[in-house]
Amino acid sequence: MRWTLKPNPDTQKTQHLTKALNVDNTIATLLLQRGIETFEEAKQFFRPSLSDLHDPYLMRDMDKAVQRIETAIANGENILVFGDYDVDGTTAVSLVSSYLRSYYPNVDTYIPDRYKEGYGVSVAGIDYADDNGCILIIALDCGIKAIDKVAYAKTKGIDFIICDHHRPSDTLPNAVAILDPKREDCNYPYDELCGCGVGFKLIQALGVNRGQTINHLIPYLDLVATAIAADIVPITGENRTLAKFGLEVINSHPRAGIKALIQNIKKPTLTISDVVFTIAPRINAAGRIKxxxxxxxxxxxxxxxQATEFAAQIEALNVDRKNLDKQITAEALLQIERxxxxxxxTTVVYNKEWHKGVIGIVASRLIETHYRPTLVFTKSGDKxxxxxxxxxxxxxxxxLEACAEHIEQFGGHKYAAGLTLQEENYEAFKQKFEEVVTATIHPDMRVPEIKIDMELNFEQITPKFNRILKQFEPFGPGNMSPIFLTQGIKDTGFGKPIGDGTHLKLFVQQENSEGFAAIGFGLASKMEIACSGAAFDAVYSVDENTWNGETTLQLRLRDIKSEN
Known part of the structure; x- marks a missing residue:
């Protein structure tokens, strides 16, 4: 594990922000590391407001999208809301369809079958629209590359509105409107929205057109926050505002479906991390397994x-998903070894029997053992x-773009993508992918890295300091929970493995300071370093532990090393 200490910001900027906000250097440094340099920017960061959201009509084609939907409603047309089968897609479909149905009945939904239709806009979905008299399809979290499918829909007299957030190709589909902040010709101020986020901008624009305020849309933000968390988009700018207020909805007045999913979680307040690890996998399990x-x-x-009954069914699917994930990961690791x-x-593995619904999770699991770009293949139809x-x-x-000659279709992001290819091209692709990655990856990227915000002494960790840190939430990409380094600490003799024996619990002290309980998940292998009696260095985030109604500060250890 590489430890990288972030450089200190410019001294003058730190002094200016310290004075402007009346905070200490530590808080000013953390803000500057997040690109926050002025009082106004800090105010917006600590006190985000729904009034900070951008005008949805700044997004290219938004006026066309709203006009086409209003025309459909005026003419009594049937509208089909189409979306991908993952969390981002299903939340987006739920959001747009439930909003439209709040004042217009002729709205149907369609999620493609992961196995029969695959990712994105499908011929089967267009045929479904045609069979059911839908002459407008709103595609969410997909469609930006569906040139042939949109052309096929045109032959049936069906119009498309595309709401996507994936990178477009040079040629765009011939749709009535294409809402995608990543379009080169779109000047929308924030281009990191998820698919559900783009769907939210659409209903925001429809709301403006109907004289609604942003307050009318607050009940939909639980879906947006869930999608932001699940799709691992940056929690900066507009996403941070949407996530913050969406979490408030989840924790106060969630829709019945989300309430049913979280009713067994014994936590008074859920965080983005809780959404990622509890709500999102269950929603995903539906599309993965069934x-x-x-x-x-x-x-x-x-x-x-009814929602409780649906949630119980999805919980059972999630148990199946966990079992498959565990089994396939073990088989894939064995294949790498053999x-x-x-x-x-690179890691590129293939087994025609592997369940397509969990190969993305398995790819992430394999990176935990073999830290490198990873692809997990399975058979899907004749590809x-x-x-x-x-x-x-x-x-x-x-x-993947550099390997395009061997690929039939691909799409995605910097860190996650999907693709299909012909079986006879598998070995050539595998070799080419290895060559491309070998030639382009920086050696440092082959070693997991912990980015440390700054060095701290334990005396700086006070309840007041923690209260300010909590205002940095919600945490996520682009605004991760601050990581601190403290050198020369010792366990006071209480160190022990806990849980299933893979986790580590300590009570640590630095000379001339109070001590803290510390927990390191997956760090039991570092027991010898921690409990040798010698001083060691630790990187951690500041956390809280509630026991018997009493809340105390604790350290969430990320790694420890013997003192150099």
């Missing part, structure tokens, strides 16, 4: 009793389908 329609049914259900591929620059995951700093989308 069908994404189940997730939409749950998220659009108003009756609590093929003597432990020292390669091979793969999920790609990357390591910090490496753009796997660009690497």
């Amino acid at each position: 069908h994404g329609n189940d997730a939409v049914a749950l998220l659009t259900e108003f009756n609590m009793m 093929n003597s591929e432990q020292d390669k620059y 091979l389908a793969a999920s790609a995951r990357s390591v910090s700093g490496f753009d796997v989308y660009n690497a």
